Every structure is written in C-alpha cells, then in structure tokens.
Amino acid sequence: xxxxxxxxxxxxxxxxxxxxxxxxxxxxxxxxxxxxxxxxxxxxxxxxxxxxxxxxxxxxxxxxxxxxxxxxxxxxxxxxxxxxxxxxxxxxxxxxxxxxxxxxxxxxxxxxxxxxxxxxxxxxxxxxxxxxxxxxxxxxxxxxxxxxxxxxxxxxxxxxxxxxxxxxxxxxxxxxxxxxxxxxxxxxxxxxxxxxxxxxxxxxxxxxxxxxxxxxxxxxxxxxxxxxxxxxxxxxxxxxxxxxxxxxxxxxxxxxxxxxxxxxxxxxxxxxxxxxxxxxxxxxxxxxxxxxxxxxxxxxxxxxxxxxxxxxxxxxxxxxxxxxxxxxxxxxxxxxxxxxxxxxxxxxxxxxxxxxxxxxxxxxxxxxxxxxxxxxxxxxxxxxxxxxxxxxxxxxxxxxxxxxxxxxxxxxxxxxxxxxxxxxxxxxxxxxxxxxxxxxxxxxxxxxxxxxxxxxxxxxxxxxxxxxxxxxxxxxxxxxxxxxxxxxxxxxxxxxxxxxxxxxxxxxxxxxxxxxxxxxxxxxxxxxxxxxxxxxxxxxxxxxxxxxxxxxxxxxxxxxxxxxxxxxxxxxxxxxxxxxxxxxxxxxxxxxxxxxxxxxxxxxxxxxxxxxxxxxxxxxxxxxxxxxxxxxxxxxxxxxxxxxxxxxxxxxxxxxxxxxxxxxxxxxxxxxxxxxxxxxxxxxxxxxxxxxxxxxxxxxxxxxxxxxxxxxxxxxxxxxxxxxxxxxxxxxxxxxxxxxxxxxxxxxxxxxxxxxxxxxxxxxxxxxxxxxxxxxxxxxxxxxxxxxxxxxxx
Amino acid sequence: xxxxxxxxxxxxxxxxxxxxxxxxxxxxxxxxxxxxxxxxxxxxxxxxxxxxxxxxxxxxxxxxxxxxxxxxxxxxxxxxxxxxxxxxxxxxxxxxxxxxxxxxxxxxxxxxxxxxxxxxxxxxxxxxxxxxxxxxxxxxxxxxxxxxxxxxxxxxxxxx
Numbered sequence: 001x002x003x004x005x006x007x008x009x010x011x012x013x014x015x016x017x018x019x020x021x022x023x024x025x026x027x028x029x030x031x032x033x034x035x036x037x038x039x040x041x042x043x044x045x046x047x048x049x050x051x052x053x054x055x056x057x058x059x060x061x062x063x064x065x066x067x068x069x070x071x072x073x074x075x076x077x078x079x080x081x082x083x084x085x086x087x088x089x090x091x092x093x094x095x096x097x098x099x100x101x102x103x104x105x106x107x108x109x110x111x112x113x114x115x116x117x118x119x120x121x122x123x124x125x126x127x128x129x130x131x132x133x134x135x136x137x138x139x140x141x142x143x144x145x146x147x148x149x150x151x152x153x154x155x156x157x158x159x160x161x162x163x164x165x166x167x168x169x170x171x172x173x174x175x176x177x178x179x180x181x182x183x184x185x186x187x188x189x190x191x192x193x194x195x196x197x198x199x200x201x202x203x204x205x206x207x208x209x210x211x212x213x214x215x216x217x218x219x220x221x222x223x224x225x226x227x228x229x230x231x232x233x234x235x236x237x238x239x240x241x242x243x244x245x246x247x248x249x250x251x252x253x254x255x256x257x258x259x260x261x262x263x264x265x266x267x268x269x270x271x272x273x274x275x276x277x278x279x280x281x282x283x284x285x286x287x288x289x290x291x292x293x294x295x296x297x298x299x300x301x302x303x304x305x306x307x308x309x310x311x312x313x314x315x316x317x318x319x320x321x322x323x324x325x326x327x328x329x330x331x332x333x334x335x336x337x338x339x340x341x342x343x344x345x346x347x348x349x350x351x352x353x354x355x356x357x358x359x360x361x362x363x364x365x366x367x368x369x370x371x372x373x374x375x376x377x378x379x380x381x382x383x384x385x386x387x388x389x390x391x392x393x394x395x396x397x398x399x400x401x402x403x404x405x406x407x408x409x410x411x412x413x414x415x416x417x418x419x420x421x422x423x424x425x426x427x428x429x430x431x432x433x434x435x436x437x438x439x440x441x442x443x444x445x446x447x448x449x450x451x452x453x454x455x456x457x458x459x460x461x462x463x464x465x466x467x468x469x470x471x472x473x474x475x476x477x478x479x480x481x482x483x484x485x486x487x488x489x490x491x492x493x494x495x496x497x498x499x500x501x502x503x504x505x506x507x508x509x510x511x512x513x514x515x516x517x518x519x520x521x522x523x524x525x526x527x528x529x530x531x532x533x534x535x536x537x538x539x540x541x542x543x544x545x546x547x548x549x550x551x552x553x554x555x556x557x558x559x560x561x562x563x564x565x566x567x568x569x570x571x572x573x574x575x576x577x578x579x580x581x582x583x584x585x586x587x588x589x590x591x592x593x594x595x596x597x598x599x600x601x602x603x604x605x606x607x608x609x610x611x612x613x614x615x616x617x618x619x620x621x622x623x624x625x626x627x628x629x630x631x632x633x634x635x636x637x638x639x640x641x642x643x644x645x646x647x648x649x650x651x652x653x654x655x656x657x658x659x660x661x662x663x664x665x666x667x668x669x670x671x672x673x674x675x676x677x678x679x680x681x682x683x684x685x686x687x688x689x690x691x692x693x694x695x696x697x698x699x700x701x702x703x704x705x706x707x708x709x710x711x712x713x714x715x716x717x718x719x720x721x722x723x724x725x726x727x728x729x730x731x732x733x734x735x736x737x738x739x740x741x742x743x744x745x746x747x748x749x750x751x752x753x754x755x756x757x758x759x760x761x762x763x764x765x766x767x768x769x770x771x772x773x774x775x776x777x778x779x780x781x782x783x784x785x786x787x788x789x790x791x792x793x794x
Numbered sequence: 795x796x797x798x799x800x801x802x803x804x805x806x807x808x809x810x811x812x813x814x815x816x817x818x819x820x821x822x823x824x825x826x827x828x829x830x831x832x833x834x835x836x837x838x839x840x841x842x843x844x845x846x847x848x849x850x851x852x853x854x855x856x857x858x859x860x861x862x863x864x865x866x867x868x869x870x871x872x873x874x875x876x877x878x879x880x881x882x883x884x885x886x887x888x889x890x891x892x893x894x895x896x897x898x899x900x901x902x903x904x905x906x907x908x909x910x911x912x913x914x915x916x917x918x919x920x921x922x923x924x925x926x927x928x929x930x931x932x933x934x935x936x937x938x939x940x941x942x943x944x945x946x947x948x949x950x951x952x953x954x
Contacts, residue, residue: 019889019890019892020889020892020894020895022894022897023888023889023892023894023897024885024889025897026894026897026900026901027884027885027888027889027894027897027900027901027904028832028872028876028885029831029832029833029871029872029873029901029904030832031897032831033834033898035831035834035835036825036831038829114826115826204932205930205932206896206898206932207834207836207842207844207896207898207899207930207931207932207933208834208836208896208898209835209836255896255897256896257834257896257897257898258896258898258932258933259896260932289838290836290837290838290839290842500896501895501896501897501933502895503895674891674892675892677892677938678892678895678933678934678935678938681934681935681936681937681938682895682932682933682934682935683935684935685935685936686932686935707837707839708837708839708841708842708930709839709841713930713932715927715928715930715936716922716923716924716926716927716929716931716936716939716940717920717923717924717927719923719935719936719937719940722935722937
C-alpha cells in the first residue's frame with residue numbers, strides 16, 4: 001500500500017462491508033422496474049424498423065394498421081411536422097422521413113391496447129423502398145466517390161445541424177492530438193514497433209431491456225419514467241424536442257436493469273414514445289424485445305488502430321504515434337467521442353515525451369455506437385499494452401521492469417496536462433506481479449512454449465489509467481445534494497446522482513452517516529425524480545462516488561455545523577468542543593453523550609424561533625476543460641490498476657480458458673468494501689467477455705446474432721479465480737480519500753489476456769475476440785494480416 | 795388473437811382459475827395477466843434465466859412454458875417464496891454477500907438457488923456455479939452470487 005492509513009476509530013463506517021440499501025427488495029422480487037409499471041389507461045407502443053440497410057422510403061401505408069381495433073395511434077414522420085434531429089451532433093430524426101440508413105431505423109410507431117396488438121399492427125404497415133448502395137466498411141466510407149450517408153440537403157440554412165443540412169463527406173467527427181515532437185522521439189529510439197489492431201463490436205446486454213413510459217398531464221406537462229443515466233440533460237433535451245420549457249418536463253427514474261453507459265444518450269424510441277403519448281393523450285409504455293435490444297441499442301465503438309511506439313535500450317519510452325478509424329454507424333452518439341478518452345491512455349498511461357494521435361469517426365450503414373463502460377479505453381489499452389510487451393521483448397527487459405521504468409509517480413504532470421496528485425501506479429504493478437508470482441511464471445511459461453503437449457499456460461500483465469475524479473466534459477461536472485434531518489433524527493439524503501445498480505446510494509448514505517455519527521439505518525436516499533433532486537450531470541466517467549460523494553459530505557457537514565452551533569450555547573461550550581457520534585451530540589474531549597439527536601432536533605423545531613435542519617450543497621470538482629488541443633487537467637483525480645491474468649490455451653482447439661485474475665487497484669481509499677469488490681469482479685468478467693466470448697457480428701449492416709444463444713456472455717462456470725487488492729493512495733480531494741473505480745476493472749483485461757496468450761504460445765494476436773477459431777488460425781499462421789489504418793488529411 | 799382455454803392451478807399456494815390464450819407463455823400470464831412482476835423478462839428464449847420459477851418444485855424458464863401447461867400444477871414465483879424459510883436464508887445471503895447489483899437477474903437467481911438447495915443442501919462452489927449456468931448476470935461477475943449460495947447452503951444445512 002502506498003500510504004498506510006492510521007487505523008480509524010472502530011465505529012467508522014469507512015472500509016466496511018455495507019450491503020446495498022436496495023438489495024432486500026431486489027432479492028424479494030419487489031422492485032418495480034420500468035417494465036413492471038402499469039399506469040391506469042396505459043397503452044403499449046412499438047416501433048416499425050427498417051428492413052433495408054440503406055434505402056429511400058418511397059411510400060408508407062399505415063391504413064390497415066390504423067383500422068385495427070384496439071390501435072389508438074399510428075405515427076410516421078409525416079404526422080410529426082415539428083420533429084427535430086436528436087443525438088450528439090443532431091443527425092438523427094426519431095422518425096425517418098425519406099431515407100433509412102441502417103436496419104435499426106425507425107419508420108413508424110403504434111400505440112395499442114396491448115403489446116401483442118401493437119406488434120401485430122406493425123406487420124400491417126406497408127413500406128415501399130428503393131435500395132441505395134450501402135457502405136458497411138469504415139475504410140470504404142472514406143474512398144473518393146463513396147456513397148454519402150447524410151448527403152447535403154437542398155435549402156438547408158447555414159448553421160443547421162447534420163440532420164437538417166447533411167454533409168458533403170462521411171466524416172462524423174475527427175480529433176487530432178499532439179504533445180512533444182514525434183519526429184524527435186523517433187530519432188531518439190533504439191527500437192520502434194508498429195502494429196495494426198482491430199477491435200470488434202460488442203454491446204451492453206443489460207438484463208433489463210430498454211423501456212420508457214411517457215405521459216402528459218392536462219396542462220401539457222410531460223412525465224417520463226425513464227432509465228436514463230443523465231436525467232437533467234434529458235430533461236432539457238426533451239423540452240427542446242417538444243418546444244416547451246424544461247420546467248414542464250419531469251423525469252422519474254425507476255430502478256434500472258443495468259446501465260454500463262448505454263443510457264447516456266437520448267434515443268429515438270424515447271422521443272417516439274413521447275409523440276405517441278401526445279397523439280393519444282394517454283400514458284404509453286414502450287419496452288424492447290431482447291432481439292430489438294440487440295438490433296437497436298448502441299454498441300461499443302469498433303476501432304481500427306495503427307500504433308507506432310518507440311523506446312531506448314535502457315527501457316525509456318520515446319514516442320507513440322496513433323491513427324484510428326472508428327465506424328460511427330449511421331448516426332452519431334457518444335461512441336464518436338471515445339477518442340477523447342483514448343488519447344488520455346495514449347498520452348498519459350506511461351511517462352511519454354512525444355505523442356500524436358489522429359482519428360476520424362466515419363458514417364456507415366452499420367449500427368451506431370454509443371458509450372460503454374471504459375469509453376474507448378479498452379480499445380486504446382489493448383494496443384498500448386500489447387506494444388509494451390513487444391518493446392520489452394525487443395530490448396530484453398522483463399515486462400514488469402519495463403513498465404515500472406515508465407510508470408508515473410505521485411506529483412507528475414503528463415504531456416497532456418493530467419496532474420497526478422495521488423498515484424499508486426507503481427504499487428499496483430508490484431502488488432499484482434508479486435501476488436500472482438508473475439515474473440517466475442512468465443519465465444517458466446516462456447521456456448515451455450516449444451515443449452510438446454496440448455495445453456499451454458501463460459501469464460500476462462497489463463495496466464490502465466482512467467479518470468477517477470469526474471471528467472469536465474459538460475459545462476459543469478458537479479452534483480447537488482439536499483439533506484433533511486427530521487424530528488425523529490432520520491436523515492433524508494436527496495442527491496442528483498442516479499443509482500444504476502452500482503451501489504451509489506449506499507456509498508453516499510455511508511459517507512453522510514459517517515459525518516453525522518449515525519448508523520446506516522438512519523438514512524434513506526431519494527435519487528430518482530428531477531422534480532425533487534438537485535442537478536447532477538449524470539452517471540458516467542466513474543464520477544459518482546467522487547463527485548456526488550463530496551457533494552453529500554459537504555451537505556452533511558453543513559447540517560452538522562448547524563446542529564452543533566445551536567447546541568453549543570445550551571451546553572455552555574463552543575461548537576468546536578462538540579461532535580456528533582452514536583446517534584447524539586457528544587462532548588468531543590470526553591465522549592460524554594449530551595443529548596440524542598431526535599430530541600435535539602425537536603427542540604430546535606419547536607422552539608420560540610423555530611428552525612429546521614435542511615441543508616444544501618453543490619460540489620464542482622476542481623478540474624478544467626480541455627483546451628482546443630485536448631490538453632488540461634480534466635479530472636480531479638486519476639485511478640490506476642494493474643492486472644495479471646493466467647490462461648490455459650488448448651493448442652488442438654484454440655480455446656483459451658481464463659484461470660486466474662490478480663488485480664491491484666488504486667482506488668484512493670476503500671469506502672464500501674463489498675460494493676467495491678462487486679464493481680471490480682463484475683468489470684473483470686465484462687472485460688473477460690470482451691476479450692474471449694462476446695462478438696456482435698455485423699455483416700453487410702446486418703446483425704447476425706441478436707440473441708443470447710449466439711452472442712456469448714460469460715456464464716458462472718467460466719468465471720476465473722480472482723485475487724483483488726486495493727491500493728489506498730488517499731487522494732486529497734477525494735471523499736474520505738476515495739477515487740472512482742466503476743470502469744477501471746474492464747479496461748486492461750483484453751490486453752492482459754493477449755499478453756498471456758503470447759506467453760503461452762509465442763503468438764501475438766492483434767484482433768479481438770480471442771475465440772477458438774481466431775486463436776487456432778493464429779497458431780497456424782492463418783490469420784490474415786490487418787491492413788494499416790488509413791490516414792485522413794485534416 | 796387465439797382462443798382461450800380455462801385452466802386451474804395452484805399459484806403460490808392458492809388456487810387460480812384463468813382463461814389463457816393457447817399461445818401465451820407462463821411468463822406472460824404471470825406478469826401481464828396476473829400482475830406477478832417479480833418474475834422478469836430477459837430474453838423470451840430460455841437463454842437468460844431471469845424468468846425462472848418453480849413448477850412442481852422444479853426450476854423452469856417460464857418464458858418457454860405455455861401457460862396452458864400450468865393446469866393442475868403447483869407454480870411458485872419469487873413472490874410465493876416470501877414466507878419460505880429456505881428462500882429467506884437465500885435472500886438474506888444474497889444481500890449480505892453483495893450478490894445484488896442492478897437486481898434484474900436476482901429473482902431468477904434466488905429461485906434457481908432455492909431449487910438447488912432443495913436437492914443439494916450443501917452445494918460447493920462448483921455445483922453452485924453449475925446450478926446458475928443458465929442464469930445470466932451482467933453486473934456482478936457471478937462470484938458473489940456463488941458465495942451467497944454456498945453460504946446459504948451452510949445456513950440451511952445448519953437448521954435442518
């Protein structure tokens with residue numbers, strides 16, 4: 001551990017194993033998800049999607065569907081003249097007008113008395129298409145004369161977004177980053193390596209499929225039951241699309257059946273459900289089928305990546321030069337912006353004097369990519385950590401020593417401007433290596449590569465860096481908290497931060513109780529209604545414990561100050577002489593219990609000059625926005641991890657079995673040990689799936705495996721042994737010293753497994769996933785070489 | 795819209811008489827017709843286990859069973875386990891071990907675990923893993939679920 005903690009008082013909640021507050025209801029089947037809510041008069045919505053990858057819509061005939069008894073509304077773009085394009089660059093009209101650009105495209109929607117009826121009505125809608133040639137390969141999208149996915153629209157006004165104006169090329173977004181002088185770095189290098197990596201499509205597979213309920217009241221105010229991870233951004237966007245004031249949009253978030261980044265954007269189905277509610281004057285619920293979830297929800301961004309890296313003989317890194325090409329799909333969601341996170345890994349994971357990164361995300365007729373736990377970092381880290389291994393071998397250093405030589409320490413600032421005020425990276429590397437006996441095994445398995453035998457063992461090490469103190473992407477990266485302490489001493493913690501299963505409400509409750517000297521049972525959390533909760537930017541970037549935690553602590557301290565200031569005169573002392581402990585007010589010096597909290601709060605409330613204990617706090621992390629060159633200290637803290645995996649490769653079949661994962665995570669400080677372990681274990685297995693089993697097969701714009709039979713999630717018997725350690729670097733800004741960790745554990749798994757396969761077999765594979773077929777081909781030299789990623793002139 | 799058939803069966807210990815279309819799954823009957831929403835739809839194809847219920851004591855994917863086939867059987871959902879001593883031990887163990895995150899797979903996991911403990915009161919890690927191999931969880935990485943089941947087995951075993 002980088003800095004050993006003084007042991008805290010035994011009464012502390014920090015570091016304990018606190019069961020989730022919502023777990024009992026969930027285990028009893030009492031939790032009502034959006035799919036379980038039935039409002040009086042509720043209708044059921046369903047969407048007709050394109051049957052073509054790229055086509056003109058010539059005619060839509062909804063007359064038969066409209067005539068079906070029990071159908072309340074059938075809508076197409078023609079019925080919604082005030083539609084506006086949605087999405088990150090406003091290129092996606094919820095209901096398509098004259099053209100479909102991917103198989104998931106929304107053409108019409110129905111609201112009916114039952115889900116079955118609504119889906120039946122969809123089959124009665126006739127659509128006539130005229131096929132257009134499709135672009136289903138990102139590289140083809142860049143070719144001169146390539147079919148344009150959003151061709152310029154005549155009569156568009158200047159400043160109109162892509163959805164209204166179109167574009168004269170297929171480039172959805174581009175990023176160019178540089179620090180230092182890569183030419184100089186190349187000149188100073190003794191070893192230079194270059195490889196191309198292909199990263200595939202995977203998708204979130206939340207167990208609860210997407211769903212929403214929309215309802216208008218008599219005054220035209222919208223109530224949305226939504227699984228969004230960004231309720232306050234959603235509220236503003238819906239107001240914009242409905243041309244109403246944001247104060248007339250209320251969002252209630254029922255418990256969510258999994259998020260992982262999938263609910264960070266606004267999607268057509270949500271807007272369409274609102275249109276159906278408006279058209280019918282009744283509440284409308286729209287819930288996907290599993291097949292629809294696969295077909296029409298976002299993916300992780302598929303990436304082609306060419307990486308060139310160099311180092312000196314003594315192991316000092318000299319430069320890194322990267323080109324990536326991202327298949328954006330037909331519309332732009334957050335997936336297009338993942339390079340912002342990737343560039344942090346390229347520029348700052350290791351001490352690096354020279355770095356450049358150029359990337360474009362291009363339109364195609366493929367499914368569109370969104371945000372997904374790790375946000376590009378899995379793709380970037382796969383390439384970087386594969387190269388670290390290759391360079392170490394080239395200069396004859398072991399993989400651990402090579403990484404330690406270049407690993408940051410506390411106090412360093414990177415070329416990108418990230419400042420590491422707390423940094424347990426070196427400890428993570430050492431602990432993961434020690435606990436897994438990495439070096440010994442690595443040498444042993446290297447020596448056994450050429451020995452006969454069907455099964456080969458290998459170990460692989462990989463590390464990661466991710467934001468751990470929020471990320472200043474939006475105007476504010478803050479979160480608000482309201483604390484109310486009632487006459488019974490019960491605390492209501494009202495927070496803007498959303499619970500998506502990750503356990504934020506429990507950790508926030510824990511932090512507040514720690515400040516107020518109360519047991520965890522003394523608090524309930526309200527976190528799901530924009531009419532009540534204060535603003536928060538949303539659940540993303542591993543930010544909630546850090547940002548919402550600091551916000552909650554601040555509100556609790558204000559409540560405590562108020563109580564102790566009021567108490568001081570009664571006990572003839574100064575507020576500083578008092579403390580809150582054990583459910584009451586105590587004398588700090590002696591621990592003497594002076595009064596219990598409920599009695600004291602009542603005495604405040606029912607006094608001559610009555611007062612209530614209600615406090616508010618807003619916390620904005622001390623981070624900065626990137627400048628135009630994507631430089632700046634974007635997060636208030638940074639998290640680190642190192643993982644060693646051990647695999648067994650079956651040379652006869654190519655099957656790779658993940659045997660053990662030894663992880664060491666710099667989490668700042670352990671708050672809720674139970675919840676933290678749960679985040680790490682779940683992330684490790686998600687990373688395992690990304691590396692070994694999951695593969696959303698997109699061919700010619702069609703998804704070939706939209707079901708759990710053919711899209712292979714990891715199941716219980718495949719879970720590896722796990723040995724997870726926590727490094728407590730005690731971040732000065734973090735709540736009780738903690739940093740964010742939600743995304744970290746998934747990030748370096750694929751890279752570690754790639755390195756382990758190489759340690760076992762001597763073969764390096766630069767494309768994912770490591771299915772038996774791919775590994776078997778690689779072992780026999782039958783994997784085709786990957787073409788270099790095309791460079792696109794600025 | 796197909797013709798309905800009247801069936802009589804025991805649901806969570808009480809007799810129910812309902813008319814169900816011949817194409818309706820048990821899952822749809824439970825959730826949409828009878829309001830027992832603790833049983834979850836995850837895939838509708840028997841691949842994820844979120845809809846696991848007990849039929850005559852055996853665990854079944856309710857999405858794969860026609861509602862008409864419930865006739866004459868004992869059907870138990872997560873709601874019907876509220877007062878079952880073994881299920882309470884399993885649920886408490888899930889809570890204590892952090893086996894619940896988003897919670898969407900949890901009712902199915904709990905029902906599957908109750909079925910396991912009924913037949914194997916002291917499962918080891920491996921048999922707990924095998925028991926839930928048809929139940930997908932996207933959040934936890936399964937480890938804490940397996941821990942919860944093994945520990946619940948100990949507790950149930952101690953009581954008996």
